[in-house]
Amino acid sequence: MCPAMFAFPDKLKRHLQIKHSDVVKSYSCHICSLTSPYLTNIKRHIQKHHETDNKKKKVICEDCGKSFATQKSLEYKIHMAYHQADKFSCECQILFDNRKQKVHHMQVVHLKELLGCDKCLYMCMDPSQLINHEKNIHQVEKPKQVFICDICGAEYKSAGSLKEHKERKHYPKVEECPHCMKEMPAIDIKRHIRKNHTDSGICNVCGVQAKCLKKHMKAAHTPKHLAKYKCEFCDKGFPYKAGLDRHRMNNHLKLRPYKCRYGCESAFNDSSNRNQHEKKIHGVTFNAKNNNIDDIKAE
Known part of the structure; x- marks a missing residue:
């Protein structure tokens, strides 16, 4: 005896027909050849595979009957391009290896309804799509401009950097800092003053008028044991290497x-x-x- 149980009479009736009857009723799709013992399966099949297609695809190709959602879609444009290529002939005398090559040639060279990549057979409608394709597939990037020094061959990313290089390395105009008398290329004077002489004032420790308080505090009031540069001839220390060199030269080497x-x-x-x-x-x-000098x- 079959142990199956059902809550509704029609389910029981259908079960008896399928499992316990020699004759099983079958339902079939009126559009394609699909069959099923369940009517609900056939209805679901029609809704999914046939009604959706008919609602979405309203444009029919007159050459082959294939349907499309709209004439503006890339799918439709490329499809029609194939039909055009079949009917199209040009005087370019090119022997194409396949149908797609002919379609690409026809669109890029003659009809120009679609945009085509010059490195492969890719086609599209929008210039931005072509740019993205070339960048992602062929890694094509706009070449960066390089500014080259005509004297030494050094390369720079901007004209300003090249100009600064020439003024510093090849045509140096030497000037003297008005604050410390230090000589340097004229192009570096403003940077030097801004870095070293814009913090002028009176030291609150010793009362000295300093051109740069920060450097003065470091040079004059840093304890010897904390100084970075130590003299190997005596116990003095200096916060800057230039100070150590000057001390050694004046007091020990006498140069x-x-x-x-x-x-x-x-x-x-x-x-x-x-x-x-x-x-x-x-x-x-x-x-x-x-x-x-002469x-x-x-x-």
């Missing part, structure tokens, strides 16, 4: 490497003292670009 550039016998332990000497004795700080000696 005078900075000679007067006007040709006199004067020599100094640092460039600022040399510059002050040139300005005081010779009238102006020496500039190799503007001064000629002319000076001749005078």
Whole structure:
């Protein structure tokens, strides 16, 4: 005996027909050949596969009968392009390997209804789609402009950077900082002043008028044991390497490497003292670009 139980008589009746009867009633789709013993399956099938297609696809291709949602869709455009290619002939005398090649050639070269990639057979309607395709598939990027120095070949990303490079490396105009007398390329003067001399004021520890309070505090009031640069000849320490070098040169090595550039016998332990000497004795700080030693000696 069958143990199956049902809540509704029609379910029981259908069960008896399918499981316990020699003749089973079958339902079939009136559009295609699908069959099923259950009517609900056939209804669901029609709703899913036939009614939806008929509602969405309203444009019918006159050449083959295939339906599309709209004439504006890329699917429809490409489909019709194939039919056009079959009827189209040109005088380019190209032997195509396949149908898609002919479609691509016809659209890109002749009809120009679709946009085509020049590296493959991809076609689309919108320029942005073509740009994305080339970037993602072929990794095509707009070449970056490079600015090359015609003297040394150095490369830079901007014209401004190239100009700065030339002014610093090839045509250096040397100027003297009005605060510390330090010489440097003219292009660096503003940056130097901003970095080193914009914090002027009176020190609240010793009362000195400092051109740069931050540097003064570090140089004059840093305890010796905390100084970064230690002298190997004595117990002194300095917060800056330049201070250590100057101390060693003046007090231990007794060197005078900075000679007067006007040709006199004067020599100094640092460039600022040399510059002050040139300005005081010779009238102006020496500039190799503007001064000629032979002319000076001749005078």
